[in-house]
Amino acid sequence: MAPPLLTFTDRGIYCPEGDFHIDPWRPVDRALVTHGHSDHARPGMGAYLATEAALPVIRHRLGRIQAEGIAWGEGRRINGVTVSFHPAGHVPGSAQIRVEHRGEVWVVSGDFKTESDGLAEPWEPVACHTFISECTFGLPVFRWEPQADSMARIARWWQANAAEGRLSVLGAYSFGKAQRLMAGLAALGPLPGPILTYPAVEEITAILRAQGYDLPPTARLTPDAPRTALAIVPPAALGSAALDRAGDTEQAFVSGWMAVRGIRRRRGLGLGFTLSDHADWPGLNAAIRATGASRVFVTHGYTAPFRRWLEEQGYDAGIVATGYGTEGEDDP
Numbered sequence: 001m002a003p004p005l006l007t008f009t010d011r012g013i014y015c016p017e018g019d020f021h022i023d024p025w026r027p028v029d030r031a032l033v034t035h036g037h038s039d040h041a042r043p044g045m046g047a048y049l050a051t052e053a054a055l056p057v058i059r060h061r062l063g064r065i066q067a068e069g070i071a072w073g074e075g076r077r078i079n080g081v082t083v084s085f086h087p088a089g090h091v092p093g094s095a096q097i098r099v100e101h102r103g104e105v106w107v108v109s110g111d112f113k114t115e116s117d118g119l120a121e122p123w124e125p126v127a128c129h130t131f132i133s134e135c136t137f138g139l140p141v142f143r144w145e146p147q148a149d150s151m152a153r154i155a156r157w158w159q160a161n162a163a164e165g166r167l168s169v170l171g172a173y174s175f176g177k178a179q180r181l182m183a184g185l186a187a188l189g190p191l192p193g194p195i196l197t198y199p200a201v202e203e204i205t206a207i208l209r210a211q212g213y214d215l216p217p218t219a220r221l222t223p224d225a226p227r228t229a230l231a232i233v234p235p236a237a238l239g240s241a242a243l244d245r246a247g248d249t250e251q252a253f254v255s256g257w258m259a260v261r262g263i264r265r266r267r268g269l270g271l272g273f274t275l276s277d278h279a280d281w282p283g284l285n286a287a288i289r290a291t292g293a294s295r296v297f298v299t300h301g302y303t304a305p306f307r308r309w310l311e312e313q314g315y316d317a318g319i320v321a322t323g324y325g326t327e328g329e330d331d332p
Helices: 055-062 147-163 175-186 198-211 261-266 281-291 301-310
Strands: 014-015 020-022 030-032 048-052 067-070 076-078 079-087 095-101 104-108 130-135 167-173 195-197 229-231 250-252 295-301 316-319
Touching: 048 055, 048 079, 055 067, 055 198, 130 281, 147 175, 147 250, 175 195, 175 198, 175 229, 195 198, 195 261, 295 301, 301 316
Parallel strands: 020 030, 030 048, 048 067, 104 130, 130 295, 167 229, 167 250, 195 229, 295 316
Antiparallel strands: 014 020, 076 079, 079 095, 095 104
């Protein structure tokens, strides 16, 4: 029997034939990277290959690295193995990585969501024999409302705060969620006030704007911010002394975890809105069906119950222990 096309090592997902790793969490010579979040794009690799759309943020976060960009869908031969990158819909530039050798095809999902958010390149199904899927929200209880409904609720909350003279503050991950909020709210029409940001959010926003992503104007949050403004900050900033200096505020958190009251209480989360950059239960199942894969490995998230579910559906399913799932400053 031929060895598997991809194997699982203590450094990351590895292709022995091609001699490369995908999203390694320990230093390796050659890393193929799905996207720029800190649990997937890590420092210390000899060389990086990522989508051209993902590279600016990866370079910003990792500093001086040897890195090359690849176009969407472009086939690249590495030691006789063909790889290509396809949209994952998670954050701008995020990819699923397709690996093919002698007619066998594996796809590594990285992180993904199936609903188009109007900013990230929309997720595309990629046919394969084996699919390595995240399952951050791999329980039936996780079902997202349409993005338009979430944005409308956030806009009404912002409008009400502005009318009462309170600065609205949303905690959201600096890369991806923050910009998705900006773009989604701006798409609703005239805004109650300006959008302000913390430095970490503003830096990523400027990078994406320079790449051509359609984002509304933003400015740095200052203590004299107008009460009609919406401030988007990293979650760690919620309740901080810096926000105390901003005066009367109404603060909320934006996360997929907000969908479940019990989880929200255990994590000490208060007011919030449900919006995730990861697939929900229907999205995970739809994505796996769309690949046509007969074998599925699941990583970070509710791996055990999701694996059992897949086996009940007739899949050859397994769990892969990885270093993913902690994006550094936020929940999904």
